[in-house]
Amino acid sequence: MEAAGGGGAAAPGRARPGQPQPQPQPQAQPQTQPKGRELFRSQRKESEGSVDCPNLEFEYGDADGHGAELAELYSYTEEPELSHNRRCFEEDFHTQVPNRRWLELDRAQQKAYIMRLLDGLEVVNRDKRLRVARAILYLAQGVFGDCDNEGDVLHWSRHNSFLLYQLGTFSAFLELLNMEIENSQACSSALRKPAISLADSTELRVLLSVMYLMVENIRVEQETDPPEWKTCRETFRMELSFPVHTEEPFALLLFTMVTKFCSGHAPHFPMRKVLLLLWKVLLFTLGGFEALQAMKVRRREELGLPPLPEDSIQVVRGMRAASPPTCTIELVEQQQQQQQQQQQQQQKRGHRSRRPLMKQDSLDIYNERDPFKNDEGGVDEEENDDVDSGIEGELDLMERDAIIPAMPAQRLPIERVSFPKGLPWAPKVRQKDIEHFLEASRNKFIGFTLGQDTETLIGLPRPIHESVKTLKQHKYVSISDVQIKNEEELEKCPMSLGEEEVQETPCEVLYRAMLYNLPQYMIALLKILLAAAPTSKAKTDSINILADVLPEEMPITVLQSMKLGIDVNRHKEIIVKSISALLLLLLKHFKLNHIYQFEYVSQHLVFANCIPLILKFFNQNIMSYIAAKNSISVLDYPHCTVCDLPELTAESLEAGDNNQFCWRNLFSCINLLRILNKLTKWKHSRTMMLVVFKSAPILKRALKVKQAMMQLYVLKLLKIQTKYLGRQWRKSNMKTMSAIYQKVRHRMNDDWAYGNDIDARPWDFQAEECTLRANIEAFNSRRYDKPQDSEFAPVDNCLQSVLGQRLELPEDFHYSYELWLEREVFSQPIRWEELLHCQ
Numbered sequence: 001m002e003a004a005g006g007g008g009a010a011a012p013g014r015a016r017p018g019q020p021q022p023q024p025q026p027q028a029q030p031q032t033q034p035k036g037r038e039l040f041r042s043q044r045k046e047s048e049g050s051v052d053c054p055n056l057e058f059e060y061g062d063a064d065g066h067g068a069e070l071a072e073l074y075s076y077t078e079e080p081e082l083s084h085n086r087r088c089f090e091e092d093f094h095t096q097v098p099n100r101r102w103l104e105l106d107r108a109q110q111k112a113y114i115m116r117l118l119d120g121l122e123v124v125n126r127d128k129r130l131r132v133a134r135a136i137l138y139l140a141q142g143v144f145g146d147c148d149n150e151g152d153v154l155h156w157s158r159h160n161s162f163l164l165y166q167l168g169t170f171s172a173f174l175e176l177l178n179m180e181i182e183n184s185q186a187c188s189s190a191l192r193k194p195a196i197s198l199a200d201s202t203e204l205r206v207l208l209s210v211m212y213l214m215v216e217n218i219r220v221e222q223e224t225d226p227p228e229w230k231t232c233r234e235t236f237r238m239e240l241s242f243p244v245h246t247e248e249p250f251a252l253l254l255f256t257m258v259t260k261f262c263s264g265h266a267p268h269f270p271m272r273k274v275l276l277l278l279w280k281v282l283l284f285t286l287g288g289f290e291a292l293q294a295m296k297v298r299r300r301e302e303l304g305l306p307p308l309p310e311d312s313i314q315v316v317r318g319m320r321a322a323s324p325p326t327c328t329i330e331l332v333e334q335q336q337q338q339q340q341q342q343q344q345q346q347q348k349r350g351h352r353s354r355r356p357l358m359k360q361d362s363l364d365i366y367n368e369r370d371p372f373k374n375d376e377g378g379v380d381e382e383e384n385d386d387v388d389s390g391i392e393g394e395l396d397l398m399e400r401d402a403i404i405p406a407m408p409a410q411r412l413p414i415e416r417v418s419f420p421k422g423l424p425w426a427p428k429v430r431q432k433d434i435e436h437f438l439e440a441s442r443n444k445f446i447g448f449t450l451g452q453d454t455e456t457l458i459g460l461p462r463p464i465h466e467s468v469k470t471l472k473q474h475k476y477v478s479i480s481d482v483q484i485k486n487e488e489e490l491e492k493c494p495m496s497l498g499e500e501e502v503q504e505t506p507c508e509v510l511y512r513a514m515l516y517n518l519p520q521y522m523i524a525l526l527k528i529l530l531a532a533a534p535t536s537k538a539k540t541d542s543i544n545i546l547a548d549v550l551p552e553e554m555p556i557t558v559l560q561s562m563k564l565g566i567d568v569n570r571h572k573e574i575i576v577k578s579i580s581a582l583l584l585l586l587l588k589h590f591k592l593n594h595i596y597q598f599e600y601v602s603q604h605l606v607f608a609n610c611i612p613l614i615l616k617f618f619n620q621n622i623m624s625y626i627a628a629k630n631s632i633s634v635l636d637y638p639h640c641t642v643c644d645l646p647e648l649t650a651e652s653l654e655a656g657d658n659n660q661f662c663w664r665n666l667f668s669c670i671n672l673l674r675i676l677n678k679l680t681k682w683k684h685s686r687t688m689m690l691v692v693f694k695s696a697p698i699l700k701r702a703l704k705v706k707q708a709m710m711q712l713y714v715l716k717l718l719k720i721q722t723k724y725l726g727r728q729w730r731k732s733n734m735k736t737m738s739a740i741y742q743k744v745r746h747r748m749n750d751d752w753a754y755g756n757d758i759d760a761r762p763w764d765f766q767a768e769e770c771t772l773r774a775n776i777e778a779f780n781s782r783r784y785d786k787p788q789d790s791e792f793a794p795v796d797n798c799l800q801s802v803l804g805q806r807l808e809l810p811e812d813f814h815y816s817y818e819l820w821l822e823r824e825v826f827s828q829p830i831r832w833e834e835l836l837h838c839q
Contacts, residue, residue: 270548
C-alpha cells in the first residue's frame with residue numbers, strides 16, 4: 001500500500017482512509033459573516049464553555065490509574081460475559097476442589113489447579129478450549145465472585161496474574177493467539193457477513209483480555225511487591241523485548257494484526273484490545289517517560305555531553321495555565337445591552353459614529369497594559385470579522401478582548417495571579433546558530449567569512465566578542481547532533497572506522513523487526529485513527545472499527561440505544577488514546593536510540609498525511625471533547641462485579657459522572673500535540689504545511705483548555721509558524737505572542753516574532769526533505785542491509801592460502817568435471833603477453 005503525498009502539502013480534498021485531508025475552513029466558522037448581534041451570538045456560543053473554565057487538575061503520566069486502565073479493556077456490551085466467565089470457572093473448580101473457595105487455597109494448591117487448566121488448553125475440541133480459557137480469564141479478572149470490594153478484586157487480579165505467568169500461561173496463550181490469527185475459516189466467515197458483531201471475535205477477545213491483564217498487572221510496580229514479583233517482572237520484560245522461541249518480538253505480531261485488519265483480510269479482529277495491548281507492551285518493554293528521561297541522562301554521560309539544563313518533566317508539572325479574564329456571560333450581556341442602548345440613542349439623533357474599543361489583556365502577568373496594542377482592535381487575517389459590527393476577533397482564551405463602552409476610568413476587574421520570577425526554561429543555542437551569527441558579523445565588519453570557524457574573532461568589535469561568549473555559554477549539543485556527526489564520519493570513512501558497534505536494546509530489536517514493513521504499520525495506525533476521530537463522518541470506504549462493540553442484536557429501546565451510543569463514543573475515545581500514546585512512545589524512543597530511526601518513522605507519518613489528520617482532529621469544539629462524559633461508572637470494571645447495579649434511566653445516562661474532565665481525552669489531545677511538535681520541529685517544509693492548512697485559528701481555539709501542558713505544546717506550534725503568518729497576524733495576536741514568550745523555551749538569535757529567519761527559504765523545502773530521505777536510506781542500508789559479497793569485504797592475496805581453501809562443490813560436479821576442464825581450461829587460449837604487461 002502506498003501512502004499519498006510527499007514532503008509537501010496535498011491539496012485539500014475528500015478525506016480517504018490513510019490519506020486524510022484537512023478542512024481548509026474551521027468548522028466553527030460560518031461561511032458568511034453574520035452582522036452585529038448574529039456574529040456576537042455565534043462567538044458567544046463557541047466560547048461559552050471556556051469563559052468560566054476552571055483550572056483542570058490534570059497530572060500527565062504514562063497512563064491513567066490502574067483500575068481505570070483495566071476498566072477500558074471492556075466495552076459495556078461485554079458486561080454479560082463477566083458472569084459467563086465466572087460460571088465456566090466455578091463449574092470446573094467445584095468438580096476439582098469441592099466445598100472450597102479460591103481464596104482459601106494455599107499457593108501450592110492454586111498452582112496445581114492452574115496446571116490442570118493449562119492442560120485443558122491442549123484439547124482438540126474448540127468449545128472445551130474456550131471454556132478453559134474463560135476460566136483462566138476469570139482468574140486474571142480477580143475472582144470477583146469471592147471478593148467484597150473493588151480493592152480486593154484488583155489485589156487478586158495482580159496476584160493471579162503473577163501466578164499465571166510463572167506457570168507459563170502467557171506462552172500457552174501466545175500459541176493459541178497465533179492459531180486464531182491464522183484461522184482462515186473465521187476470516188472467510190467474517191468477510192461473508194454483512195454486519196460483524198461481538199460474536200465473531202469471541203475467542204480472540206478472551207485470549208487478548210488474558211494477555212492484557214497479565215501485561216498490565218505485572219507492568220505496574222507497587223511498593224508492597226515481594227522480591228519474587230520484581231524478579232518475575234524483569235524476566236517478563238526481557239521475554240517480551242528479546243524473543244527466544246520466535247524470531248520477532250511480541251509487539252510485531254500485534255502490528256501484523258493491525259495491518260491485516262486494515263487491509264480487509266480480517267475485519268473481525270477486536271482492534272481496541274489489540275491496540276491497548278500493543279501500547280502496554282511498548283510501554284512495558286521500552287519504558288515510560290520517566291524511564292526515558294533517565295536513559296537520556298545516562299546516554300549524555302556516556303557521550304561526554306554536559307548534563308541537561310533542567311528536567312523537562314518537572315518544569316512542565318510546575319507550570320500554571322494562563323488565566324482568562326474574569327468577565328462572565330452576564331457581564332458581557334450587560335455590555336451588549338449598553339451598546340444597543342447607545343446605538344439607539346445615536347440613531348435617534350440622526351447620526352452614527354464609530355466608537356473606539358478599549359482592549360484588556362487577559363494574559364498580562366503584571367496587570368499592566370500591553371504597550372504594543374492600539375485602542376482600536378486589529379483584525380485576524382484568517383477570521384476576517386466584520387469591522388462595522390464592533391466585535392473583534394474570536395472569543396477564545398488567548399484572544400478575547402473585553403468589549404466595553406469608551407467611558408473614562410472604567411475597567412473590568414482583573415484576576416491577580418502570582419507567577420514565579422524568571423522564565424521557566426533555560427535558553428539554548430545550536431552550533432549552527434553561532435556559525436550564522438559569526439557569518440553575518442564577519443560579512444558586516446570584515447567583508448569575508450571563515451566557514452564554520454567559531455573561534456577566530458579577530459577584526460570583530462568588542463560587543464561581538466561578548467555576544468559570542470554569551471552564545472557559547474548557552475550552547476546545547478543534543479544526542480542527535482552527535483549521532484548525525486558519527487553517521488557522516490562512518491559514511492566518509494567506512495574502511496578506517498570499521499564496523500559500528502550497535503547496542504542490542506529493546507528499541508533496536510523492535511526497529512530492526514519493523515523496518516521493512518514500517519510504512520504499512522504507520523498507514524494502518526493512521527487509518528484507524530481517522531476512523532475513530534470525532535470529526536470523521538461515516539463513509540462507505542472507511543474501515544469498520546466497531547466490530548468488537550456492536551452486539552448481535554441491535555437495541556430496540558431508547559435506553560438501550562443511549563447505552564450503545566455512549567459505548568461507541570467511549571470505544572472511539574479509547575482507540576484514539578491508545579494510538580496517540582503508542583505513536584508518541586515510538587517517536588521518543590527511536591529518537592533517543594538513533595535520530596535517523598526517528599526520522600524514518602516521522603517521514604512515513606508525514607507522507608501518510610498525519611499532520612492534516614491531527615489538525616482535522618482539533619478542528620472541533622475541543623472543550624466539549626475534553627469535558628465529554630461517555631462513560632457509565634456503575635458499569636465500569638471492577639465496580640460492576642462487586643456492587644449491585646442500579647436501574648439505569650435515560651436521565652442517569654445523560655448526567656454521566658461528576659468528573660470535571662475526561663482524563664483519556666485530555667491525555668489524547670496532549671499526545672497528538674506532542675506528535676505534531678515532533679514532526680514539525682526544525683522542519684521548515686512541514687511547518688509550511690501547518691500554514692497552508694490554516695492551523696493557526698484551530699490551534700488558538702485549543703488554547704481555551706486551561707491546562708498548562710496542553711497550552712505549552714499549542715504555543716510551541718504557533719511559535720514555529722509566526723514568521724510565516726505575516727505582520728498583520730502578529731499585530732492582531734499580541735496576547736498570543738506574549739504567552740509564547742512567557743511559556744516556550746527561547747532560542748537566542750531566533751527571530752520567530754519578526755520573520756527574519758535566514759532558514760525560512762521556501763525554495764529549499766523540497767531539497768530539505770530529499771536530503772533527509774537520502775540520509776535515512778544510507779543509514780538503513782549501512783546498518784541493516786549487509787550483503788555477503790560486499791565491496792568492502794577483505795580480499796585474501798596469499799596464493800597458498802587461496803589454494804588451501806576447501807570449496808563446497810555440488811554432488812554432481814564430478815560427473816561433469818572433464819567437460820568443465822575442456823570448456824573452461826583447455827579450450828581457452830593463454831595470452832602470456834598480457835601477463836607480462838601486468839607485471
